[in-house]
Amino acid sequence: MHAAHASTPGGGRHPTTEMRMLRDNLRRCAEHYPDKIAFHQGERTITWSEIYRRSLALAGALQARGVRPGDRVAILAKECIEIYEHFFACMIIGAVRVGVNWRYSSREMLHVLKNSSVTVCVVQDKCWPLIEPRNDEFKALSIDIIGLGVGHGFDTDYELLIEKAPELVATDFDENAPLLHTYTSGATAHPKAVILSHKAILTEITYAPHYYGISANDRYYMPAQSAWVAVVGGLFGLASGSGTIIPTDVFDVGDCVDDINRHKATVALLVPAMIPAVLDYLKENDLSLPSLHTIAYGSAPTTPALIRRTTDTLGVNLVQLYGMTECVAWACFLQPDDHRRALAGEEHILRSSGRFAAFIDYKICNDDGEEVPAGEAGVIYLKGDTIMSGYLNQPEETAGVLNADGWLKTNDIGRIDKNGFVYLLDRRNFLINTGGVNVFPAQVEAVLAENEIVSExxxxxxxxxxxxxxxxxxxxxxxxxxxxxxxxxxQLNAHCVENLSKQECPKHFIFMNELPRTITGKLQKRDLKLYISENVKLPWDE
Known part of the structure; x- marks a missing residue:
């Protein structure tokens, strides 16, 4: 398809064309709301016009260093405004943004850089020590490094690049061109990259904020880590010029409350594990969150008791989110009215994940891919403009979940009731959700298998x-x-800390003579979980 755009990166316009491009939203926000705050980070703020100016400058600097459409440009940094300048710069020139998760082990970080064939990487000063233990392997990749922060020690400085950036050269690329490689845990020993296009991310940004309750004058507190697909939530302001509040470095409950009150956040995203921590902190310090009108919570349903406690304490609307990286994060929403219905007596609604959004199609199928009757359980399939282009460098795995008609097999088991509510019955073959982070057991098992004392x-x-x-x-x-x-x-703890992220590291080990299996030798994880619940005293058990 020939690339056609409504504007050039610098603001000049072409005649009206068919294609909508995400970078045009950034230009319009800068033109229409030049003095409006785009991002808050602690005491720092930046307007839409200023972040656009800096992003254009960074885009020009990347071009001068040889970056062309389709090239992969990474960033290794804790939460900061520069993460979004980097994203916007990639978006403007057609480069692919690659987030390197600073919580990964150094081995996993190197895998991300190699797998995505990264040519340029922005590295924050406080993150370099995390990868320095594999410095020789890192240098062997011959990646062009741009240092961010005071005393980073690299030859090229982020701020100097922006200050001395050459003029940007306009570029054309297709709306279906890749914009984001976002890494997610997989069934192998390494994270895998989901490829998301400009069109997919534009679609999510255009529609999803409405389901969150975010409008033009809202200020959205978005504490999720930006190395993965959650970064798209930090881009919601592109839909209407609303403001986004991000943490400094990492989420901290005290800083969270301070940031919400300092910047008068109206909508906040919290995983269920964060909510009781926030409520406890407010009670202990005799504080409140008067500006908030909505809390969106994702990754997992929560208990009726916590829902009731949250509404009684804060008096806010609640929105539950369900989705996955392969469809740009969120596709299903349990709305405030649904929560109120549940608290008024229809408590079973809280066991659902809400109803699918209007921008996505779904069907429920059996193991043969055939649709099942309404109300019956089966595998959830999704289709729409937010669906991924595929898994990077994994054509067989892509073909296993994405068919020729564009349907994504989620491998989540669920059913849909007569009113459209989605009930998840199992999550991706024993996927573990810990503190809002998805952990695939196979990935942890693959690392454990490398240790010399482990048989299985x-x-x-x-x-x-x-x-x-x-x-x-x-x-x-x-x-x-x-x-x-x-x-x-x-020994196992040390091995896991070296090779896994913090969330993936086992919190407890048990030793067995043999693992429970069927007569055909298949591992029985359900039996193992039952054995643990009945026979193992865990450190956090009362």
Missing amino acids: SSVVGVPHPRWGEAVIAAIVLRNGVQLSDEDCIA
């Missing part, structure tokens, strides 16, 4: 009072291992 392992999620679920590893030791349980645990 099975990783499951068990209930945790704070994080929803905790990662537990059942281990069968190799024959001849003479270490005590304490020494084994110490």
Whole structure:
């Protein structure tokens, strides 16, 4: 398809054409709301006109360093406004934005850089020590490094690049061109990249804010980590010029309350594990959140007791979110009126994930891909403009979930009732959701298998009072291992910390002579979880 655009990056207009481009939204926000705050970060703020100016300058600097449409430009940084300048610069010139999760192990970070064939990477000063242990391997990639922050030690400085940037050269590319490689845990030993296009992200940004309750004059508190697809939530302001509040570095409950009150946030995103922490902090410090009118909570349903406590304490609207990286995060919403119905007596509604949005199609199918009768359980399939282009460098895995007609097989098991409410019955073959972060057991098991004392392992999620679920590893030791349980645990902990993210690291180990299996040898994770619940005293059990 020939690329056609409504504007050039610098603001000049072409005649009206068919194609809508995400970068045009940024230009319009800068033109229409030049003095309006686009982002708040602690004491820092930046207007739409200023972030557009800086993003154009960074885009020009990247072009001067050889970046062309389709090239991959990464960033390794904790939460800061520059993350969005970097995203916008990639968006303007057609480069692919790659977020490197600073919570990853250094091995996983290197995998991301290699897998995406990154040519340029912005590295924040406080994040360099995280990858420095593999400095030789990092240097071997010959990536052009741009240092961000005071004392980063690199030859090229982010601020100087923006200050001395050459004039931007207008570029054309298709709306279906990739804009984002977002890494998600997979069934292998390494994270896998989901490819999302300009069109997919524009569609999400155009429609999703309405379901959150975000309008032009709202200020949205978005604490989710921006290295993965959640960064799209930080772009919601592109839909109407609304403002976004981000944390400094990482989420902290005290800073969260301070930021919401300082910047008078009206809408906030919180995972269920954050909500009780915020409520407890408010009570302990005799504080309130008077500006908030809506809290959106994602990743997992929560309990009726917590819903009632939240509404009684804060008097806010509540919106539950369900989705996945492969459809640009959110596609299903349990609206405020649905919560009120549930609290008024229809409590079963809280067990649902809401109803699918108007920008997505769905169907429920059996194992053969055939639609099942209404109300019956099956695999959820989704279709629409927000669906991913595929998995990077994994054509077979892409073909396994994305068919020729554009339907995405989610591998989530669910049913839809007569009123359209979605009830999830299982999450992706024992996917673990801990503190709002998805952990695939197979990825943890693959790392455990590399340790010399492990014969085999099975990783499951068990209930945790704070994080929803905790990662537990059942281990069968190799024959001849003479270490005590304490020494084994110490060795496994060290191995996991080196090779997994914090959320993926098991919170408890149990040792078994054999793992539960069927007569055909298939591992029985349900039986393992039952065994743990009936026989294992966990540290957080009362």
